[in-house]
Amino acid sequence: MARPPQGQQHPGRQLAVLGLIFVVLYLLAFFGFGATGSVTERLHPKLGLDLVGGTQATYVASGPVPSDSNMQEARNIIDNRVNALGVSEAEVVIEGDRNIVVSLAGEARDELKNVGQAAQMRFRKVVKVTGDVAATALNPPSAAPSVAPSGSAPAAPGTPSANPSGGQGGGLPAQAPAPSTPPSAPAPAPSASAAxxxxxxxxxxxxxxxxxxxxxxxxxxxxxxxxxxxxxxxxxxxxxxxxxxxxxxxxxxxxxxxxxxxxxxxxxxxxxxxxxAIDDPKAQVVSCQSGAKMMLDVAKVLGTDISNASPQMDQQSGQWVVSLDFTGEGQKKWTALTREAFQPQPNDPCLTAAQSASQGATNCLVAVVLDKEIISAPEIEGVLTGQSQITGQFTGESAKELAGQIRYGALPVTFTSATTQSVSATLGTQQLQAGLLAAAIGMALVAIYAFFYYRLLGTVIFLSLGISALLTFAALVILGRTAGLTLTLAGIAGFIVSLGVAADSFVIYFERLKDEIHEGRSPRSAVPRAWIRARRTIISANTITIMAAVVLYIVSVGVVKGFAFALGLSTILDLVVVFLFRHPIMTVLANTKAFLSPRVSGLGRVLKRAETEEPVPSRRVKEA
Structure with missing residues (x-):
């Protein structure tokens, strides 16, 4: 006689694992990832613009009306910049033929100040500096930003240096030292072109x-x-x-x-x-740093010559830096520019400018210009042939912001900031209240039906949904702090839709259990058999939902992306609850007297039918 399939023999282990996950998530929510304030504040998820209001900034394209393709490209770049700052579900939309509107949840954010900047990066040799400028004017003791090879150590702040570790305030040390003899070809003289x-x-x-x-x-x-x-x-x-x-x-x-x-x-x-104003790379331009005017040569290296930029913590200095990787042609241009500045001709005006800016300078300065601002203008102390760094008084946020602007490229359209205003969440709050009321009514009807139709099994449904909701809430709190996940009305809709998926898995399991009892098995032996037969169907249904959510997340933007993420997250957590709570608790209940009672278990009709009808023989293929 064939033995019945062995069910879950140790449900306590699965329940213990679920309890451990539950405890870890809420410990992280209470004490981890920068949790501060009262209990309510620690357990407060990050809410979206439509629920708590926020800030809205409008950027207007300057000059002639830009093309639709340029506006769409600008919208995508601004959206990427905002997301690179860790701000999730920001709304970036095009209004009219020259406006881009960026909306962020919460109070006014500093991020909105710079996301509309053109981010035109230029590397220009410094040709002239106004007056007898002291060294501290251009490179103050606070360690002004500079450019250096990756892994180099900056010089002591405010101390002139001619060694490979850097110049005044951080210089441009050599990765591959150039020979002491002059180059075979003279360095080109500064261009006198004008815009x-x-x-x-x-x-x-x-x-x-x-x-x-x-x-x-x-x-x-x-x-x-x-x-x-x-x-x-x-x-x-x-x-x-x-x-x-x-x-x-x-x-x-x-x-x-x-x-x-x-x-x-x-x-x-x-x-x-x-x-x-100074974006033209083919013309000499004037910019300022620390109150001093600088005449800058034509731009011989552009932002488009940079293949990647990333914020990093320099291991030697302990400071935030922005690491730059150049393209193949860009690296050649960058090496040529640093060689030209490192080995200037005796009559090159850039040398006089460097000596005016820093007493004792023997090499020229190269200005790193972002839009109208000179980020740094260090003395070149070597020929750079590989990855370089922009170093200085960066914070983690400012380094991430600059790296995002460089990495995602310059805007094809020049924008000016028109308005920045606060957005009320009154309409969203009303919609949220109406949505939560509708969800509560729906859940109440589901609970009434579950207890009426399944009785004791309805308790399993109610507890499973409650545990899933608590796990989802903890995940929302943690992801809001670490990944910038914001909860919007669309996200709430995703969580509500996922309840239907969870309810389907209950129906599949319980109806399979009834089939097993109808075939003549006792409730105790029917539970493991029903799980084995229902498990594959439950996994397949949830996998399809997760795949649909992933595809929707990839191809969508804005609030639709939030809906997809919420649906996928809650479906994954439902699978966790299915394996670590629903089946283990059913195994425990199968060994209780209440579960064997037709009136209590909710299996009354099928148990009575099984007692009056002959068992349905299982179809088996005997071996010859």
């Missing part, structure tokens, strides 16, 4: 000439070097009206005039020029 002037700019330039006076404008155009107005009172009076120009008016002036006119300031004019 082309459009008719509109020509008209604005004429208006500026009229505003400052023709004589002052003509005198400024003839300047070849900055004028020291502290020693020349007449010059201070002659160029005084240039100080009244707006940043937009200063932007239309030639770069040489912006640099040489002493009354054109960094703080109020040059730093506030419109976005894209």
């Amino acid at each position: 082309p002037v459009t008719p509109d700019q020509q008209e604005l330039r004429a208006a500026v000439e009229k505003k400052v006076g023709a004589a002052a404008f003509a005198a400024a155009a003839k300047l070849t070097d900055p004028v020291d107005i502290s020693q020349d009172r007449n010059a201070a009076k002659q160029y005084a009206k240039f100080a009244t120009l707006t940043p937009e008016e200063v932007n239309v002036l030639p770069a040489q005039m912006q640099f040489n006119v002493p009354t054109i300031s960094c703080e109020e004019q040059l730093n506030k020029r419109p976005p894209g």
Whole structure:
């Protein structure tokens, strides 16, 4: 006589594993991953924009109306930048033909300040520096950012250095030291190219000439070097009206005039020029660092020459850095630029600029420029032939932000920040209340039906759904802190839909149990047989749901992605509950007197039918 299949002999082990998972999750929710505040605050999931309100920023494309493809590309880049900061389910949408709106949950975020920046990165040799600038002006003792090979140790802050570990405030040490002899070909002289002037700019330039006076404008155009107005009172009076120009008016002036006119300031004019003011890689431009003007050569290495950028913790210095990997052609350009700065010709003006910025400098400076800002302008102390780092006073967030801007590329459209406003969650709160009320009514009906139809088995259904809900809640709290997962109305809908999947697995199991009893087996022996026959169906159904959720998550954006994630997460946790609670608890109940009672167990009809009817013989194939 064939022995019945052995069921789960030690259900206590599975229940203990489930209890351990439960305890670990809630310990992490209470004490791990930066949990602070009261019990309510520690167990508060991260809520989405539609539930708690948040911040909404609008970016307007400058210049002519951009193409649809450029706007879509800009939207994707901004979306990637926001997600790279750990902000989940941010809404990034295109409105009209030139607006992009970014919405984030919670209070106003600093992330919104920079996600709309063009992120045009340029590497330019420093040709001139205004005045007799002290070394601490360009590289203060706080260790201004610099560029160095990966794994190099920065020099002591504020200390000039000519060794491979770095220059003042962190330099550009050599990965592959160049020979001491000059290169066979002389370093190219700085280009004197200027940005082309459009008719509109020509008209604005004429208006500026009229505003400052023709004589002052003509005198400024003839300047070849900055004028020291502290020693020349007449010059201070002659160029005084240039100080009244707006940043937009200063932007239309030639770069040489912006640099040489002493009354054109960094703080109020040059730093506030419109976005894209110095993006042209083929023209010399003027930018500022620590209040000093810098004339920068044409850009010989661009952001597109960088293949990857990542935030890292430097093991030697213990500081956050941004590691740069160049493309094949980009690495050649970067090596050539560092060689040109490391081995300048004696008459190269970049050497004079480096000596003005840092007393005793023997090599040129290379400025790392992001949009209008000079991130760093260190002295080149070697020829860089591999991976390099941008180092400085970065925090984890600022390093991640800069790496994301570089990695995801420059925006094809220049944007200006139009408005930043708070968004109320009143409508979302009303919808949430209505949705939770509908869910509660539905769950109540399911519970009533389960207890009426399955009785004791209905208790198993109720406990399983409760445990699944508690595990899901703990996962939401932890993922909200670590991965930026936010709970939105769409996510709540995903969790509610998953309850239907869980209910289906109950029906499959319990109805299979009834079939086994109807075939003449006792409830105690029917439980393991029903599990074996129902297990494959339950796994298949849940796997299909998980696969659908994964596909939907990959191809969707915004709130639909949140719905897919919630559906997949809750379905996985339902499988955990099925294996670690539902079947073990059924094995325990099968050994109780209540389970054998037709009136209590919920198997009354099928047990009575099994007593009055002959057992249904199992179909077996006998071996010959």
